[in-house]
Amino acid sequence: xxxxxxxxxxxxxxxxxxxxxxxxxxxxxxxxxxxxxxxxxxxxxxxxxxxxxxxxxxxxxxxxxxxxxxxxxxxxxxxxxxxxxxxxxxxxxxxxxxxxxxxxxxxxxxxxxxxxxxxxxxxxxxxxxxxxxxxxxxxxxxxxxxxxx
Amino acid sequence: xxxxxxxxxxxxxxxxxxxxxxxxxxxxxxxxxxxxxxxxxxxxxxxxxxxxxxxxxxxxxxxxxxxxxxxxxxxxxxxxxxxxxxxxxxxxxxxxxxxxxxxxxxxxxxx
Numbered sequence: 436x437x438x439x440x441x442x443x444x445x446x447x448x449x450x451x452x453x454x455x456x457x458x459x460x461x462x463x464x465x466x467x468x469x470x471x472x473x474x475x476x477x478x479x480x481x482x483x484x485x486x487x488x489x490x491x492x493x494x495x496x497x498x499x500x501x502x503x504x505x506x507x508x509x510x511x512x513x514x515x516x517x518x519x520x521x522x523x524x525x526x527x528x529x530x531x532x533x534x535x536x537x538x539x540x541x542x543x544x545x546x547x548x549x550x551x552x553x554x555x556x557x558x559x560x561x562x563x564x565x566x567x568x569x570x571x572x573x574x575x576x577x578x579x580x581x582x583x584x
Numbered sequence: 585x586x587x588x589x590x591x592x593x594x595x596x597x598x599x600x601x602x603x604x605x606x607x608x609x610x611x612x613x614x615x616x617x618x619x620x621x622x623x624x625x626x627x628x629x630x631x632x633x634x635x636x637x638x639x640x641x642x643x644x645x646x647x648x649x650x651x652x653x654x655x656x657x658x659x660x661x662x663x664x665x666x667x668x669x670x671x672x673x674x675x676x677x678x679x680x681x682x683x684x685x686x687x688x689x690x691x692x693x694x695x
Contacts, residue, residue, distance in 0.1 A: 474644065507640060513695045558637040559679070561646030562695055567639040 436584035440481055440502050443574050446539040447504050448479040454532035476509045497577050504572040511563040518566040522555055526570055533572055548573040603654050603687050621669045623661040628653035630671050649693040655683045
């Protein structure tokens with residue numbers, strides 16, 4: 436059994452794939468081909484995973500942790516206004532997907548919370564305008580003190 | 585004074601003619617196109633090389649269509665940013681005009 440953080444990322448990715456109209460990936464640092472259906476895309480990856488407070492919210496049996504799920508949306512288009520709209524449409528789809536069941540269908544997840552979004556980023560170097568929007572979600576989960584799987 | 589100006593104008597026209605010949609000759613070797621706009625047509629060399637678009641940690645693989653042409657054609661047709669033009673049946677818009685100062689220009693294109 437994999438670490439619970441990985442199980443959360445997998446569950447989040449599956450939930451987003453059901454709502455988002457493009458491709459959903461689990462990684463970020465790779466290249467995408469514009470002509471092979473790889474865009475629009477969302478990559479779902481894990482970020483920081485910290486105890487929810489300084490004391491670590493634990494007892495003899497468990498630790499609680501707050502996992503940051505990073506969703507990076509990539510869109511391309513011809514007009515900046517359209518790309519911005521598509522980025523926000525994708526952000527909405529991710530929001531709906533993750534908030535439909537805040538446990539993500541996992542018995543050890545306590546809650547999924549909104550973690551905000553970065554300002555959108557654009558690149559105008561190519562034939563099409565490309566846009567990126569990173570949104571964050573905080574997943575509160577519990578793991579056994581001796582085994583996080 | 586007038587003679588000197590006439591001489592400069594003649595030299596500039598000859599140079600412009602030479603550039604057009606050069607563009608057409610290079611175009612025959614590959615990439616030569618006739619570009620049409622609502623204002624008229626001109627000869628250019630078209631290339632469409634790979635251009636990486638970096639977004640955060642990711643690279644989006646893209647193309648960077650561009651035209652090499654005479655600066656005088658760009659000025660004559662009043663081609664500015666966002667001007668529409670047709671190359672090989674495809675419609676593009678001018679993204680950037682980069683004159684090199686010697687009479688040649690590169691027009692970077694986008695969809």
